Amino acid sequence: MSSNVTLYTYFRSSCSARLRIALHLKEIPFTPVFVNLLKDEQSSPSHREINPSGLVPALIIECDNEAPVTITQSLAALEYLHEIFPGPDLLPSDPESRAQARTLASIIACDVQPVTNLKILKRVSPFGVDRAAWSKDLIEEGLQAYETTVARSAGKFSVGDGITIADICLIPAAWGAERVGVDLGKFPITNAIIKNLDKEEAVIKAHWQNQLDTPEELRVKQ
Numbered sequence: 001m002s003s004n005v006t007l008y009t010y011f012r013s014s015c016s017a018r019l020r021i022a023l024h025l026k027e028i029p030f031t032p033v034f035v036n037l038l039k040d041e042q043s044s045p046s047h048r049e050i051n052p053s054g055l056v057p058a059l060i061i062e063c064d065n066e067a068p069v070t071i072t073q074s075l076a077a078l079e080y081l082h083e084i085f086p087g088p089d090l091l092p093s094d095p096e097s098r099a100q101a102r103t104l105a106s107i108i109a110c111d112v113q114p115v116t117n118l119k120i121l122k123r124v125s126p127f128g129v130d131r132a133a134w135s136k137d138l139i140e141e142g143l144q145a146y147e148t149t150v151a152r153s154a155g156k157f158s159v160g161d162g163i164t165i166a167d168i169c170l171i172p173a174a175w176g177a178e179r180v181g182v183d184l185g186k187f188p189i190t191n192a193i194i195k196n197l198d199k200e201e202a203v204i205k206a207h208w209q210n211q212l213d214t215p216e217e218l219r220v221k222q
Contacts, residue, residue, distance in 0.1 A: 015056065104159070147188075
């Protein structure tokens with residue numbers, strides 16, 4: 001199957017990072033289109049034509065002579081990549097393990113990531129809250145739920161020894177957690193998984209410090 005893959009992304013976006021990891025993991029070439037969230041480019045009419053939510057990511061896949069497929073939610077995009085493209089599976093083969101991977105991914109996607117979302121943080125600012133402290137407390141609650149849940153399935157990674165959608169969601173959330181001062185050592189099982197993920201080539205390539213739109217002062221120094 002020949003395909004052209006385009007990813008609308010922002011270097012700090014954890015949802016975009018999920019797709020960068022998956023694309024690198026499956027060795028799918030893609031063209032990044034950079035959307036600067038700090039300049040509100042995601043709210044432009046042209047971007048909303050692609051993603052009506054006014055967010056990133058957006059994944060566009062053109063296969064052979066078929067109509068392009070546009071997916072604007074990262075979990076749906078991960079499952080599509082799992083189903084359509086060869087390479088490492090992003091979901092386990094048995095139903096129980098698949099349910100566990102989806103549960104863990106949802107803990108991150110529903111309980112942890114939203115409180116780091118720029119749009120949400122802007123909405124709570126008028127209430128006079130310390131945005132970092134507010135995020136930190138809720139992230140820690142979500143990571144504690146992840147820690148308790150992952151104890152049932154952890155191997156090298158969250159569900160055994162293969163990378164799944166759970167890990168692909170976890171590692172960008174860990175980067176965001178560290179930014180607001182979360183001590184990941186409080187979650188020993190989860191932290192061990194994070195350390196294993198940090199060594200993976202696909203994760204290194206997808207890291208926010210290694211993107212072409214990362215400001216020079218924030219990039220990894222070679």
